[in-house]
Amino acid sequence: MPYFQSSTALALPVKIATWNLNSIRARLPRVLAALERHEPDLLCVQETKSMNDKFPYEELAEVGYVASAHGQKTYNGVALLLRSGEGQLENVRNGFEGNPIPEQARVISGVFNGIQIVNAYVVNGKEVGDPKFEMKLAWLDALDVWLKKEFDPTKPFLICGDFNITPDDRDVWDVEKWQGRIFCTDRERAFVQGLHDWGLQDLQRKFSDEAGLFTWWDYRGGSHPRNLGLRIDLMLASKTLASNCVAFEVDREERRKSTGEGAPSDHAPVIAQFS
DNA sequence: ATGGTTGGTCGCCAA
Numbered sequence: 703m704p705y706f707q708s709s710t711a712l713a714l715p716v717k718i719a720t721w722n723l724n725s726i727r728a729r730l731p732r733v734l735a736a737l738e739r740h741e742p743d744l745l746c747v748q749e750t751k752s753m754n755d756k757f758p759y760e761e762l763a764e765v766g767y768v769a770s771a772h773g774q775k776t777y778n779g780v781a782l783l784l785r786s787g788e789g790q791l792e793n794v795r796n797g798f799e800g801n802p803i804p805e806q807a808r809v810i811s812g813v814f815n816g817i818q819i820v821n822a823y824v825v826n827g828k829e830v831g832d833p834k835f836e837m838k839l840a841w842l843d844a845l846d847v848w849l850k851k852e853f854d855p856t857k858p859f860l861i862c863g864d865f866n867i868t869p870d871d872r873d874v875w876d877v878e879k880w881q882g883r884i885f886c887t888d889r890e891r892a893f894v895q896g897l898h899d900w901g902l903q904d905l906q907r908k909f910s911d912e913a914g915l916f917t918w919w920d921y922r923g924g925s926h927p928r929n930l931g932l933r934i935d936l937m938l939a940s941k942t943l944a945s946n947c948v949a950f951e952v953d954r955e956e957r958r959k960s961t962g963e964g965a966p967s968d969h970a971p972v973i974a975q976f977s
Numbered sequence: 978a979t980g981g982t983t984g985g986t987c988g989c990c991a992a
Contacts, residue, residue, distance in 0.1 A: 724992080725984055749992085751985065776985055777992095826992060834991095866992095921992090922981030965983075968992080 704852050705793065705811070705818045712816035712858045714946055715977040716743045716789060720821070720862040720935055722918070722969035726750040726781070730758055731963040734765050736956060740973055743788045744814050746821035748864045750779035757781070772796035774807035780823050780863070782810055789815045798852075800844040803837065809845070817943060818853050822863040829884050838866070842893040855901035859940040864918075864969065866934055869894045869904060872913035873933035875925075885932060894936070903944040905937040905974050906952075917952055918969045926957050935972050949975040 719742040723729045726747065737745065745767070750757070754773040762769050762783060770791070771781040784791045794812040797804055808823040822845070827838035853859050867890045871877045880886045898904070906915060916931030925931060939947065953971040960966070 728984060749984095776990085828991085920981080921983050924981095968983075 705813060705854075710790065710792060710813055710816040712943075713789065714815070715975065716815050716817070717973060717975050718742060718744045718746070718814075718817075718819075718860065718862070718937070719971055719973040720746040720748075720864075720937060721971040722748040722823070722864040722935060722967060724749050724751070724967045724969070726752050726779075727756065727758060728964070729967055730761060732956070732961075732966065734761065735963055736953070736971055737762075737765050737767060737783070740953070740971070741785065742783075742973060743785045744791070744819070745783040745971075746819070746862050747781050747783060748779075748821070748823035750781055751776060752779055770794045770810065770812070772807045772810040774805070778807045778823055780807060780810045780821050782812060782814075782819075782821060784814070798845060798848040800848050802840050802844055808841075817858045817860055819859075820849065820853075820861040820863075822861060822865070824864060824866040826866050827884050827890075830882065830887060835884065839889055842890070846893060846896060849897075850900065855940045856942065857940060858943040859902070860937060860943060861897070861902070862935075862937040862972075864934060865894065865936050867891060867894055868932050868934060869936070872911070873915070875914070875916065875930045875932065880932075885934060894938075897938055901940055902938040903941060905939055905944060905947050906933070906950050906972075908944060908947060909950050915952065917972055919957060921968050926959075935969055937972060937974050943976065946976045947974050948977045
């Protein structure tokens, strides 16, 4: 049954977050601390780099979260972390129909409090000209076909995650350096533009049109303190849901250097509040 | 063009 036939009524308020963890086990103390700090009703995570049999379900349960994981050995991996007792998460599905690389765990979806949600970890693509870049475009094309077949952008709908695409030049720390390069090509940006044309709104852009609102900073070269980053972690919502988005935050502090909780991910958590 | 850093896993590949 397509998701748009789901009859669950929209139930607000909810706080929804997305975060590329770069390993859920290496990041676990920081994940637990961030859950207690932000108290999201649903946290969508990417790059868990964990098979389900090694997923830290019990540690998450101790801080009140129930995980639905779509894992894989060594690479990729996505999951939905639901705050216990705070909402309904139904119809959870791993992957998507038509995926040209189904062995890579990059998409998990479900219906949360009446919101159709897709959590995606888009193929990186390595560099323009590499076969992996062509696979990225083929993967995006297949995801686009599935989204438009499976979901209804006139209903409450959200796609979030690590897009590995900068929507436009404001989302790039050095436009000249990145011109035409991976994450910044017209062919990649056409995917995001196509979702706008379909009826989705970039929730961060509802609140600010500033340049430099980054969500990812390279581990190398001290890029975070100098704010040499990219905005590639996005939350795109249908208009009916976007109209209920009352706050948006990038937890840039979380990306700062090591604490007693260990090293940070190279991505910051991104959080949206709906009322 | 290369390098720099991190993680999974244990020699590299991926990001």
